[in-house]
Amino acid sequence: MAILEVNNIEKHFGSTKVLKDVSFSLEQGNALAIIGSSGSGKTTLLRCLNFLEKPDHGTIIVNGETLFDGSVPYKRNEKELRRKRLHFGMVFQSFNLFPQYTALENVMLARQMLAKEEPDFKARKKEIYQQIREDSIEALTKMGLQERMDHYPHQLSGGQQQRVAIARALVMKPDILCFDEPTSALDPELTGEVLKVIRNLAENNTTMIIVTHEMAFARDVADQVIFMDDGYVVEAGDPKEVINNPKEERTRQFLSRYTEG
Numbered sequence: 001m002a003i004l005e006v007n008n009i010e011k012h013f014g015s016t017k018v019l020k021d022v023s024f025s026l027e028q029g030n031a032l033a034i035i036g037s038s039g040s041g042k043t044t045l046l047r048c049l050n051f052l053e054k055p056d057h058g059t060i061i062v063n064g065e066t067l068f069d070g071s072v073p074y075k076r077n078e079k080e081l082r083r084k085r086l087h088f089g090m091v092f093q094s095f096n097l098f099p100q101y102t103a104l105e106n107v108m109l110a111r112q113m114l115a116k117e118e119p120d121f122k123a124r125k126k127e128i129y130q131q132i133r134e135d136s137i138e139a140l141t142k143m144g145l146q147e148r149m150d151h152y153p154h155q156l157s158g159g160q161q162q163r164v165a166i167a168r169a170l171v172m173k174p175d176i177l178c179f180d181e182p183t184s185a186l187d188p189e190l191t192g193e194v195l196k197v198i199r200n201l202a203e204n205n206t207t208m209i210i211v212t213h214e215m216a217f218a219r220d221v222a223d224q225v226i227f228m229d230d231g232y233v234v235e236a237g238d239p240k241e242v243i244n245n246p247k248e249e250r251t252r253q254f255l256s257r258y259t260e261g
């Protein structure tokens with residue numbers, strides 16, 4: 001069974017239809033790359049998965065549980081939304097770390113907030129916080145940042161900040177980790193270190209969706225690729241097939257921009 005099934009997602013802003021009919025599924029442990037030109041709807045799709053936007057139509061099913069069904073009347077419930085969001089981890093282009101907190105504090109924060117909602121929080125606070133601390137140190141270590149845990153964001157390079165942001169997403173133990181152009185804000189020499197940790201996650205069978213313009217990375221690391229254009233999935237399949245040998249004219253045109261330069 002697929003860990004994620006996305007069926008017929010549509011989304012408009014005002015009179016602009018941004019997602020026209022997007023469907024795909026993702027198997028546990030696989031990495032899906034989403035490629036496509038700017039404005040094709042990639043970020044909006046990730047935002048719909050994370051319940052930052054509400055789709056107009058379609059279904060989102062995680063582990064067999066229907067998290068969103070556009071045909072059912074929708075009542076916004078914040079606590080319910082927070083629970084649904086936990087299925088997805090989000091790493092954005094801009095790292096969005098809190099400047100007043102250290103790397104470790106940034107990683108621990110969301111888990112600490114969430115823990116407060118647990119019914120036995122008061123009685124078990126010390127034990128719960130200790131566990132969060134251990135998990136956070138483990139996540140930062142996985143990102144190669146064991147020496148940098150007490151640094152503040154301004155003391156870290158962009159690549160290190162992005163790795164903190166990845167650790168922060170990982171520590172929530174999401175079913176699916178989503179990246180939105182994780183290296184677009186980085187200099188080329190820092191891009192490599194971030195791609196390397198994402199590659200490691202993929203090799204360790206982390207279930208991931210990666211929106212990226214790094215075509216060689218998508219081809220080598222992803223198990224599956226989707227090419228989006230104008231709100232549609234134009235072509236999908238094995239990344240080596242799609243990227244080396246695209247079937248659709250629009251995919252070919254898009255990819256030619258990456259091979260000519």
Ligand SMILES: Nc1ncnc2c1ncn2[C@@H]1O[C@H](COP(=O)(O)OP(=O)(O)O)[C@@H](O)[C@H]1O
Pocket residue numbers: 013016018036037038039040041042043044045
């Ligand atoms: N909140 C919004 N309100 C209005 N238009 C939006 C909003 N978010 C995105 N759009 C529009 O939706 C289209 C797709 O945007 P986006 O999902 O960011 O594409 P991509 O990530 O592929 O570059 C763009 O034309 C963008 O201007």
Ligand SMILES: [Mg+2]
Pocket residue numbers: 042043044180
């Ligand atoms: Mg985008």
